Structures are given as structure tokens and as C-alpha cells.
Amino acid sequence: MPALILLMLALPLEAAKEAPELLLPEERNWLEMDGHLLIRLTPDLIAVSDTLYLELDAIDVTEMTRIEGDALRYDPPQALDTGRHLVRLLRMRGGGDLEEIGNWSLEVRYSEDFQQGHFSPRAEIEWRSLVSERHIEPAPEHRVIHFTAGIEGSLANPGYRLKARNSLVYDGSLDQDRLQLYDYRIQAETSRISVMLGDQGIETSSLLVEDAQRRGLSGSLLGDMSRLSVFALRNDNATMLPITLLPDRRAEMITGMAVRFSPWRKNPDRLVLQTVLLDGQDSDEPDPQLADGTPGKGEAWNLRLDSQLFDQRLAWHAEYARSRYDADGNAADEDTVGDRAWQLGIRYRPEGGGDLDWSSALQWQRVGSLFHSIANSGLPTDRELLRGSFDLVADPVSGSLMLGVEQDNVDDRPEFPTVRSHLLKFDLSYSPQMDKGLSLFANPELQLSYARIDNRQIDDPPLYQGEPIDTLNQDRSLTLGFSPDDWNWSIGYQVSEADDRTGVYPSTRAVSISLEAGMPILDLLSASMTLQKGRDGDPSSGEREYTRAAQLGLTLSTESISAVLDFGYNRDRIPEQDHELRERTLALTLDWSLFRARTGAPAVDFFINTGWSDPGDGAGTSRQIFMGFRAAYAPASYGGM
């Protein structure tokens, strides 16, 4: 009996000893990302190794394995992702049945200290020299260096995560701001706290906050049902149309706090309550037109409810916002103004699927004439509107319809007329699947649009001194496009009419026709072309204006040579003023790649950049030619997420 027991114990032990094993580096229970899989096989499995199959995460990798000693080895062609992986070893038995011999759950880590990690640097330097120039004022610098260096990386463990993305650009050709941070973000977060420095948006988009990237510092505290964020951010206005004659209007500054709360932990979208409090000031650049160059100051807050119900098919929101704004930033002169804004919206979108997909929405909004949030200074003010929209996709047709009523002078000022506007906008697209190969009219797509707004003055205010208002604007457009094989071409026709029914100003009609085409030629060359012709009327003077424009692009690309040629033409003529302008530009970029850009290997190329321009104003043709070389290097990324 004891012998039998011993035998029973020994058999499983012997079987276990004979089972294949996944081998890991010594004293580790994990594998590095660029590691390989090694499975020790039993002698009988080695003998039938051609019947074995190895799977990694359900992908058969048998073809990439080899027998090494008494083990089956697999070197993944790509670094493994961090996290858990499943390995399975199977054998095909004689009868054609599969037998699973072993399976393992394997952890892949970035390093001993960090479960996940990623590190991706890159750098590029460019030197160029001005070879020739004519009529360029101010003359470009003769020798210029550009340098770009970037790094993107992250480190993470279950409790926390650190992320950074930064790119530094030095451009010697720029008069100012030669050294700039293009991408800039450093982030640290745990499950409860998050801190971010650099480019970011405020997470809530609303009447109060425009959805845009800003730069600064923010921090958040995360609870199970709530989130509290504080921020101090600047908005670079350099890419906005200058408000005065000064080309660069610099940053606005906002500081504030946002609180978000949801009573449902498991389904927080069911109801979310948010509030944002803001304080800030306009650009700190002085306005040369204004005697007092002090920036405007303001504060604002809102309360917003968002809810998604019935599997997110029905969504609604409600928002109330208040603002106080002092245009000259001087609190002592007591000219601070305050106002309010409201918004209600509801959207219904039934479960998708099938050939029919539609959604419908209704929105009401009222914004006071003196409402001004520093973080959303472009919000349309002095307006009450009600809009309904309907969108439909039913292959091959898609369309949208928008109807609206709007009214201004929401404060009923006696010196302002009240204008009520009725809006209609309709878009229809029809694109049947008709693959006719190389036919010029293959794969047609038809787009039709109509828009109309009717503005009528609905009162007669005693203190209004201007003209009565009664206008009708209409716009119709038709575009027909085709995609024969790799080509595409389209033709468009658009008519816009503005009718002043009071007869004070001339009614105008603008018509334009456009033709666009793009085509590859012999796999090496691609061409694109756009032509446009238009006729407009000036609503203030009734003058007619005729425009013609063309653009042609050619791109040649081989293994080591690339060439890009672009030509542009603009003609603008106003007969009543005896005005005619013809602008022409031609740009050519030639690039010879000595070493092609590849990950892990440096790239070197030489280039010639040339440009000609005739502004058409009699000033003569200008020309500039540069030559230079460029070296770039991007080592293979370290790690992965």
C-alpha cells in the first residue's frame, strides 16, 4: 500500500517534470520588452517539433520560431507591449486533432522599477545658404541654421504615471522668437491627483470657455464621483486677426477653478454637474490706437448640467453663465459691465445599425449684449436663438437640415432696432457605389446645398437713427465629383445673392465656378490642379469685381530624389475703378536624399529651394534661391506603452 501511494505521488511529479516550461531570465518573474520567448521542451516533443504550434496572444508565430538546444525560441520582430501576454503551445496529433500542451500568462515590463515606459528622442539640423535673390525686401539672411530637438516619453507603475512631450525649435531666420517650444507638456498623475504643465485645454467647453489649447499649469483632485481642477493658463493670440494695427497681439491670461460632480459612480454620464469660475485679463500688449493701453479685466462663472440617458441615445444639457468685464481694466472708473447667458440643448440619436442612421437636435440660447468671458471672447452676443437640426445617413444618400429663428437687441434698447432672422440650411449628398474603373465619370458624388436667411426689423425704436433693415441672403451650390481609379476631379458652381429690400443699398449677386483635379502619373509623379472663376458685387458701392485663380502642383518622388513644383495665379479686376492685379508665384523644392530617413539610422539630404513671385503691381518679379543640407536622427524608440 505505501508503495502504491508513493507511485501515485511520483507519477504526477514525473509528469510535471516532463512538462514543457516557459523560461524567464534568472531571478525574474517578468520579461523585458525586447526579450525573447524560450520554452524548454521535453525530449519527446523535440522529436516531433515539426508538429508543434506556438501562439502569442492568439497569433500563430510558429514560422518565426526555431529549436535551440532543448528549447523552442521565438524572437518577436517587434518589441512586446508591456502588460500581460498569453502564450500557448499546441501539438498536432496523428489524427489531425490539436492538443494543447501548455499555456502561460507572462508579464512584460519596461524595467525593474517601471512596469511601463517609453522614450522616443529625435533631432534635426538644417543649414541653408542664400544663393541668389532679387527684389526681396528686406533681404533674407545669407546663412541660416535651423535646429529641432524633441523628446516624447513616459514612465508608469500601477500607482502613478509620468509623461512628457517637448519639442524645441531654433530658427535662425526669424527676427524674433528664434527659440520656441513647439510641443510642450509635462504630466504627472496618480489615481487621485493630476498635475500638468504646458499645452492643454480646459476640459469643459461651454459658453464660458472656448475649446482651444492654452499653455500653463493645472492640477486636479479626483474623487470617486467628483473632480476639482485649478488652472492658470495663457492663450497665445498671435494667430488671431490683429485687433489693431499691431500684428502680434499676445497672450490673454486666465486663472480659475472647475468642479465636476456626478451622483452615479458606475454611470457618471447619466448626470454631470459642472461649474467653472474664471478670472482673467486681456492681452498685456499695449494697443497703440488706444490712449490707455491697459488690458481689460474680467471674471465669469457658470453652472452646467449634462445628462445622457437611454444608452446615450438621448442627451441634454442646460447652462447658465454670468460675466463681469471692465474694458479698460480700471476698476476706479466704475465702467465695469455685467451680463448673463443661458443655453438649453437636447439631442436624440437612435441606436445605429442597418443602412439608416439619423439624429435630431434642438437648441435654445440667449446671450446678453454685454456678456464677455475672457476665455471665450468670440461668443456671439446680443442674440436669442432657437435652432433645430436633423441629420440623416441612408446610403447612398446623406443630408442635413437646419431651421432657426434668431433675434437681437435682447435688452430692448430704445436706440437699437430689433431684427428677427429666419434661417434655413439644407445639404444633400448622393454618392452611389458605381465602380466603373477607368471611366472618367466613375464613382460619382453629388453635393447640393442651399442656405437662406431673412432679416427683418420688427419694431420702430424711437431713438434709432439708421436705415431700416430688411434683407434676404441666399446661397446655392452644386458640386459634382468623380473618382476614376486613382484620379479624382470635381466641378462646382455657386451663386450667392444679397437683396436689400429697402432699396438703400444695391442688391448683389456673386457667381463662381471651380474645377479641381488630382491624378498620379506613372507611380512617380502626381499632379493636382484647381481653377476658379468668379464675379462679385460690392454691397456698399455696387461695383463689380471679377476674379480668376489657378493652382497647379506637381510632385515627383523616387527612392532618393523628390521634387515639388507649385504654381499659383490670381487675377482681380474691378472695371469701375480701372483696377487690375495679376499675381503669380512659382516655387520649386528639390531634395536629394543621401541616406534615407529610417528609424535608428541617420538621414542626410541636400536641397535646393527656389521661389519666384510677381505681385502684379508693377514692382517687378522677386526671386530667391537657397541651397543647403539637412541631417536628422531618430533612434529607435525605447520601450512602449
Place this chain on the structure above:
Amino acid sequence: MLQLRMGGCDMKPVCSYLPLLLVLLLPTPALALLSNPQIFPAQVNVALNRTARIQVTWRMTTDAGPTVESPSGVLSDGSNVFLTVNRYLSTKAGRAGTDPATGQIRSQTVSLRETLILPSRVLSRAYGQSATRLYYNRQFSDANGSLSLVLVLNITGSSAAGFNINGLVLRFEDGRNQQLVEQHDQLRATARVLFSGAGQLQGVWEVAGPSSSSGFPLFRPLGWERQPLFGGQEAVLHSPPLPTTAIGLYRLRFRVTQPRLDPVFPELRYRVMGLPSGEPTSMDLYQPPAGATVDRAEVFRWQPVNNAEAYLLEILRPGKSGSETVTGKLVKGSRNSLKLPPPAWTRLRSGEGYNWRITAIDATGRILARSEERSLSWGGSAASVDVLPLYQEPHQ
């Protein structure tokens, strides 16, 4: 005597306002001097709390030449000055003057265009002082004298204001205002147009590429926009795909041609780096065709890719939030066809629909190319596998 005529006077109601609209300061007319003054438009409505950009054309006839100029303009309500615009306007009038051959006086009609920018705070301040009608006064002069013209502005509500571009904000589609991209990356920009009134916006997206961006930027057209703007006071225009073929610095702008604005427009800058693109190129699938029913004997074929070290075939289950890999096979880069291996059969259900795609990987692990997903239906018989013990811990 000088005949007064202003833009819009052909349209009768404006003429009744002429005494208010125009103030003439004439020197003693030994010769006929600046005459026939016209202003287009004669009067304008501007919205309270919005920056106004008003395109004004001043037109007059000079008998003296050689230039007509105006050093500045003044905005007032008749008593209080709210803004002084120190912008010098000038145009040549070389044909005007006394003809040396005949002794006759020749006259020339000239037009001077101005984009008058009235910051919202100026309008707010004026309105705060109970001014709803403002006068923008400019004094023009030629060799013999001067003439003062007045544009009338009514502060009104937003819809009653004339068509006016109040603001233009350029950004890339992700909200940034500068970008560092790799060659052939997809990139687009948006122009957020703030406006009042209703009218047609015309403009052209223009780009200066590496051929000139480092010197004097030579902008070339990229695409034209003609869009009716009405209702809502805000519109977002999307640029055509931006060029990322050539390496170097690009400057992008949206030049508004109608209504006419200042020649200075904001620019976006982006730089294309000469580094390998993170986005794989596409590759073609040959066999089986889309929607085919496949079985164990089916051969999958694809377009070979240069420098491929391995190809990965994935069978995917399409889902709402993207496709999920069900099974697949990794093969050497020397091949361009394969059959599904027996372990894959065990993971597929007969009659069910899947997608498949191929990914080409190079020796460094970089994805060289990836095909689009193509549908298939599994018609192979179900396979089973005899399972031995569940997951074992790896051996250290």
C-alpha cells in the same frame, strides 16, 4: 459750386442725411480743388461689444495732384473724441494738374481704401457715454487744399449691424497654433470667423513652403473659400489638406478677399521634419476578395513590401469601438501568401463575419505598411483543441 454726392445717394433715403454726413472745409477756390466727394458706404451700423472692421472707400476728384493724402482720422460723437487713427492714406494723382501743352486743367478721380478697425472697448466706452451715433472724420489734401469727409456709424444690436468680420482665429484642427509633423502626415487647419450681419466671405488659403518660408515668404494659393455667413455670428472654415511633402518650415494664412480687410493676416507655422513618418503606408490585399467565404484551404495573398522582415495576418472581429484581433499568423518577410494555421481554426466560428488585414514589419520592428481591413466569412468547419492544464506560471 461744388456738387455734393455720396455713395448710396442714388438710393434716395440716404440723401436726406447728407447734411449730417458730410462736412466740407474748403479753401478759397481759386482753382477747383478736391471735389465730388463720395464715401462707400455712406453710413454703417456697428454692433455693440464687437470689434468692427469697416471697409471704407473714400473717393474724390482732384485738379491739382500730384498726390491725395490723409494723415489720420478721428472718431467722435461730435463733442467727445473716442479714438484717433494714425494711419496715413495716400494715392498718386499724377494725371491731375495743368496740362503744360494746352494750359487746361485736368482732373483725376482717386479712390483711397481703408479698413477702419474699431475695438469693442471703444464702442462700449462711447455707448457708456450715451453716444449711439459716431462720426469718423478724415481730412484729405492735395497740392492746393483740403477736404474733410465724414463716415457715420450707428451703434446697434448684432443683427442690425452691417456685415463685418469681427475676428479671425487660425488654429490647427487639434486646437494648437504651431505644429511639428513628419513627412506625409495628415494636417489641416481651421479658421474661426467671428462676424456680425450677413454677407459672403471670400478668401484663399495660402501657404509659403520651405522654398521661401525662411526668406521672404512667397505665398501661393492652396484652396479658395466662398461661404455665405449669416446667423450665429460664428463660422468655422476647414483648410484643404496642408502640404507635408517637402521638409522644412511652412507658413499658412487665410487671406480674406471679400470683405476687404487689412493686408496683414495671422499666420500659422508648422515644420515638417525629415524623419521617418510614424504613419505606415498602405498596401494592397490580393486574395480573397471582400466578402468571400473562406475555409481552411483558403490562401491569403497580398502586395509585397520592400524591406519587410515579417508579415502579420490578423483576423479581426469588427466592433463599435474598433476591431478586435481574434487570431492571426506571423510569417517571414520573404512570403506574400499564407494559409490559416490549425490553431486559428479553433478560434473562428463557422458562418460568422470577420475582417482581415496585413501588416508589414521591418527588421527594426517598425511598421512599414498596413492594409485596409477587408471582410470575410468563415466557412471552415469548427475545430476543437484538447486542453491540458490551464495557465502555468513561467519558470524562472
